[in-house]
Amino acid sequence: MSERIPRIKTGIEGLDILTGGGFPAGRTYLVAGGAGTGKTIMSLQYVYGGVRYGDSSVYVTIDESPDHILEDAHSIGWDLEKLIDENKLLMVEITPLFSDAMKIDADKILDELKGLISQVNARRLVIDPIAPLILRGMEMMDLMAAQMVVRNYIRRLIMGLDGFNVTTLATSEIPTGTNKLSRYGVEEFLASGVVVLGLRRMNGNFVRELYIRKMRGVNHSLNICNFVIQYGKGIVIPI
Template identity: 25%
Template structure:
């Protein structure tokens, strides 16, 4: 009897995972993201944060899970064109109502700017949300850090209550593998995924690490990934060549 209950709980746990749409990433996460979790994807410019987020929204649409992509840095047309250039045309899913793009400029002192889409999320029964990016939101609130953190916490809690899985993007400067500087907002999210460029001779190698993922197990190593047609592909059975060759890796 105990074995049956244990197996049932295990099945429920696995079924409550959300697929990322990123080849190899669900293996790192041991099944995907926990449904209703709020995850921060962070790293320097050009590391694939937006690409990973588009893959996440697109995967939901392919499985009839409506998603919203909130962009505060790029125009809606830029997101469409960027997706298409990588072989990820989101337009057909927009027409079906499975993907909604929202251009949401962050206005200084406008406390509801991050919460405005909540009504749309409720009315459309949205299951996945991307906020790209929280960095501009931080600048809009500077120097009122308390208000900024309060609004971020409010939004993440609402997503959790509604069972919506949230991916938020933020910029982070990384200079050394052993000296990753954590910001206050890193601790406001259930999960923290760090994308980076590790110097390899005269070029750079893309790498990813799940720094934390509250409420679920995951692989702890740093893994290489590539960006190409179709987006990001993670290689969970490999170690970065740059880390094998050098004891200390410098980041761009």
């Protein structure tokens, strides 16, 4: 990739410094981290910050209601309802499309996303999270088969998204207690970039940290940066 590819500012100042000006536009990026590490807040900041650059967004949730996400945004001081009213943001829950784990249809989801994107002329897309937590209580064999289906879905989804004219952030949960980068093991290879969020134990407390694990075509920093979540600002990386 050459430096001719335009960059999209994430709205997270420190992150834009670490990448030397933002993410290469038009591709799909993974925000990976364990539970409560700030994946949703980073995604909300990407959308909220996009307005400053004249970008509208689609925010798709799975396994969590848009109302809860709007409340999370309020707790930071961001009024997303206003953006929805102004037609700059669409928030949609697509969990019903995953009601049967064995029949997840990437093409159907891509079609749905395409329609949503054109409704608000979105340049930014968030998928939070990229895949559902697959059904619990299944037989071991079924679980493995379901994981195959989900892997396949992720592969087709990311490839399909790259054909749309949007820059996508997709969140991916890293199961607690593993040193994996993603839940299904394919997300990090398929995405054009990966930002990893985490909590590190320090002097008996936890501190938040993030690093850029990969970003194709970008001479990015590999620093592990501490960050905080602040009212009115969201993620702040002191650099």
